[in-house]
Amino acid sequence: MADTLPTPAIKTVPKPRDQHLRDMADCIRFLSMDAVQQAKSGHPGAPMGMADIATVLYRDFLRFDAADPHWFDRDRFVLSNGHASMLLYSLLYLTGVEDMTLDQLKRFRQIDSKTAGHPEYKHAEGIETTTGPLGQGIANAVGFALAERILNAKFGDAICNHWTYVFLGDGCLMEGISEEAISMAGHFKLGHLIAFWDNNSISIDGATSLSVSDNEPERFRASGWHVQEIDGHDTDAIRDAIIAARAVTDRPSMIACKTIIGFGFPTKAGTQKAHSDAPGEEEIAGARKTLGWDSPPFVIPERLLNAWREIGAKGRTARLAWADRVKAAPAELRAEFERRNDGVLPTGWQTAIAAARAEFIASGKEMATRSASGAVLDHLAAAIPELLGGSADLTPSNNTRAKGMVEIRPGEYDGTYMHYGVREHGMAAAMNGIALHGGLIPYGGTFLCFSDYCRPAIRLAALMQIRTIFVMTHDSIGLGEDGPTHQPVEHLAALRAIPHLAVYRPGDPVETAECWELILQAPRRAALIALSRQPMPLLRREAGSENKSARGGYVLLEAEGGPRQLTILSTGSELHIAVEARAMLQQEGIPTAVVSMPCQLLFEEQDAAYKKSVLGTTRARVAVEAAVETGWDRYLGLEGRFVGMHGFGASGKIADVYKKFDITAEAVVRAARETLAEIAAL
Numbered sequence: 180m181a182d183t184l185p186t187p188a189i190k191t192v193p194k195p196r197d198q199h200l201r202d203m204a205d206c207i208r209f210l211s212m213d214a215v216q217q218a219k220s221g222h223p224g225a226p227m228g229m230a231d232i233a234t235v236l237y238r239d240f241l242r243f244d245a246a247d248p249h250w251f252d253r254d255r256f257v258l259s260n261g262h263a264s265m266l267l268y269s270l271l272y273l274t275g276v277e278d279m280t281l282d283q284l285k286r287f288r289q290i291d292s293k294t295a296g297h298p299e300y301k302h303a304e305g306i307e308t309t310t311g312p313l314g315q316g317i318a319n320a321v322g323f324a325l326a327e328r329i330l331n332a333k334f335g336d337a338i339c340n341h342w343t344y345v346f347l348g349d350g351c352l353m354e355g356i357s358e359e360a361i362s363m364a365g366h367f368k369l370g371h372l373i374a375f376w377d378n379n380s381i382s383i384d385g386a387t388s389l390s391v392s393d394n395e396p397e398r399f400r401a402s403g404w405h406v407q408e409i410d411g412h413d414t415d416a417i418r419d420a421i422i423a424a425r426a427v428t429d430r431p432s433m434i435a436c437k438t439i440i441g442f443g444f445p446t447k448a449g450t451q452k453a454h455s456d457a458p459g460e461e462e463i464a465g466a467r468k469t470l471g472w473d474s475p476p477f478v479i480p481e482r483l484l485n486a487w488r489e490i491g492a493k494g495r496t497a498r499l500a501w502a503d504r505v506k507a508a509p510a511e512l513r514a515e516f517e518r519r520n521d522g523v524l525p526t527g528w529q530t531a532i533a534a535a536r537a538e539f540i541a542s543g544k545e546m547a548t549r550s551a552s553g554a555v556l557d558h559l560a561a562a563i564p565e566l567l568g569g570s571a572d573l574t575p576s577n578n579t580r581a582k583g584m585v586e587i588r589p590g591e592y593d594g595t596y597m598h599y600g601v602r603e604h605g606m607a608a609a610m611n612g613i614a615l616h617g618g619l620i621p622y623g624g625t626f627l628c629f630s631d632y633c634r635p636a637i638r639l640a641a642l643m644q645i646r647t648i649f650v651m652t653h654d655s656i657g658l659g660e661d662g663p664t665h666q667p668v669e670h671l672a673a674l675r676a677i678p679h680l681a682v683y684r685p686g687d688p689v690e691t692a693e694c695w696e697l698i699l700q701a702p703r704r705a706a707l708i709a710l711s712r713q714p715m716p717l718l719r720r721e722a723g724s725e726n727k728s729a730r731g732g733y734v735l736l737e738a739e740g741g742p743r744q745l746t747i748l749s750t751g752s753e754l755h756i757a758v759e760a761r762a763m764l765q766q767e768g769i770p771t772a773v774v775s776m777p778c779q780l781l782f783e784e785q786d787a788a789y790k791k792s793v794l795g796t797t798r799a800r801v802a803v804e805a806a807v808e809t810g811w812d813r814y815l816g817l818e819g820r821f822v823g824m825h826g827f828g829a830s831g832k833i834a835d836v837y838k839k840f841d842i843t844a845e846a847v848v849r850a851a852r853e854t855l856a857e858i859a860a861l
């Protein structure tokens with residue numbers, strides 16, 4: 180590996196402009212290296228390289244109150260290069276966030292500490308988002324900055340007027356998602372977004388020149404950003420650059436900061452050896468010498484800790500002034516703001532669901548669930564003004580733009596609909612930022628097949644347990660002519676495998692309304708709703724407002740003419756196939772029940788007695804879903820049968836495609852006979 184080193188190790192450190200600021204930055208450096216050394220793992224290099232930037236940002240600019248790290252109009256700080264977690268943890272400790280004690284720093288990366296390897300949302304106050312998968316943070320930051328502008332347009336400068344600062348590394352910029360994020364932020368002219376690129380020319384394998392030679396400043400400029408290039412250790416230059424960036428409010432700013440990774444290490448600085456791993460006692464002793472630091476590990480000299488604590492406390496004035504402004508706001512605006520900030524939905528919002536349901540039942544018509552979803556959203560958008568719709572350039576297909584939704588345009592943020600462009604990954608991660616920001620509930624659409632393009636962000640939404648809503652239409656081979664490239668088969672199983680993610684696949688318009696109700700009433704649950712392109716009959720015609728989907732699965736039709744002999748399980752566009760098959764089996768004298776299971780996650784949360792009552796005691800079960808079997812096997816046992824996909828789909832008319840893959844009522848009946856025969860022979 181040695182021959183890939185770009186430069187010899189940097190043994191000396193540039194003289195500081197301001198010794199006090201250098202000392203303050205050194206607090207971050209030593210806490211980071213000492214914590215990594217103690218944990219025997221972690222990443223000291225980036226925190227040491229970005230310490231000067233963080234110090235200037237926190238001291239002179241970031242509006243933040245350590246006593247209340249989540250007050251609404253604070254500036255947001257996103258660490259996109261999440262492996263530099265010790266930078267964030269050090270800042271939280273130094274500024275005095277109660278959660279982040281010295282003991283937590285000493286327990287960096289240890290089980291059940293607040294200081295996980297990478298920053299985890301909700302593990303400690305002051306962590307705005309979970310980062311670590313490179314590139315996510317910059318796209319989250321775009322969401323934060325977008326939400327800020329949208330809420331500014333709604334509530335005005337007095338209530339919402341803050342900045343989003345994001346640190347990112349070479350790795351973030353190598354990831355494809357960064358392009359989507361940069362392009363989106365530039366297009367929408369997100370003037371309150373400032374990115375700091377840790378331009379240290381090093382990643383894990385060695386010099387970044389091994390793998391990339393992009394002109395990063397030009398990349399940003401090409402997307403309409405304001406760009407500056409500075410020495411990331413020159414505190415005057417950092418301050419001037421931030422002042423200049425804040426003066427430009429009609430576009431986002433990127434400050435390319437030339438830094439030395441592992442700044443202060445005697446042999447590893449400037450090399451990939453500073454990127455990660457315990458530096459070793461000798462290297463740390465050398466850093467103490469190089470930087471003139473004589474405190475023992477984890478001890479911050481009092482004068483410096485006091486200076487940091489002052490930084491943590493100075494935001495109090497801004498917070499209190501903001502609270503006064505909120506109090507002085509017109510009553511209606513204030514009430515609306517406070518409701519949203521508390522995460523409470525408007526009273527009576529569920530009448531929107533009831534209205535949609537009533538319409539479906541009154542019309543009695545067959546309908547694609549994507550259209551039903553669109554109709555539900557028409558009602559919901561009027562009832563819940565914080566809904567922020569959007570699509571990755573499939574608005575007419577996803578049916579995501581509700582009646583009355585005004586689109587957001589560059590510089591014009593007084594709207595509730597986002598055209599995210601063909602940027603699925605960027606959209607999904609930006610939606611996470613929007614959800615985390617608060618005040619808005621984002622949903623965004625694409626085809627289910629392209630959930631693959633969103634998956635890393637979907638996973639993080641589930642991990643963070645935030646209400647980001649993914650609307651995925653064209654959810655099976657039932658999309659027809661677009662063929663196998665567009666027909667999801669393994670996606671439902673793969674998405675259901677993500678812990679905490681509620682995957683809904685409603686089987687008719689009424690279930691669609693029910694699923695939307697469940698999604699919206701769960702503020703700490705990421706959700707994905709899979710919707711059909713093709714129409715399906717209305718199967719739920721009963722009056723009343725009971726949400727039968729709430730338990731994840733329920734008996735749609737009970738067996739008749741005797742004790743249940745067979746259970747057919749289904750979802751979505753195959754539910755009516757299950758119903759047809761049941762009619763045929765009943766006619767043959769086989770008492771058969773149909774179970775609709777729009778959300779396996781919710782069903783799995785039910786108690787055993789309920790599950791048993793739904794699944795029945797008979798072991799004869801058939802599941803039908805136009806997707807792969809994975810996940811259904813737990814309900815089928817050894818004797819059950821699955822009717823669905825066993826490979827990729829095909830291009831053709833919907834009816835022909837279903838026939839070709841034998842996903843029909845006749846196939847379900849055959850499968851039923853097989854399982855019944857097998858059980859009889861036992």
Ligand SMILES: Cc1ncc(C[n+]2csc(CCOP(=O)(O)OP(=O)(O)O)c2C)c(N)n1
Pocket residue numbers: 222224225260262311312313314347348349350351354377379381382383440454
């Ligand atoms: C999506 C993703 N891929 C790979 C990794 C593993 N990884 C962590 S840091 C890193 C290198 C990042 O380089 P850079 O951003 O320059 O960080 P620095 O070396 O400056 O700390 C990689 C590949 C990751 N965290 N996320």
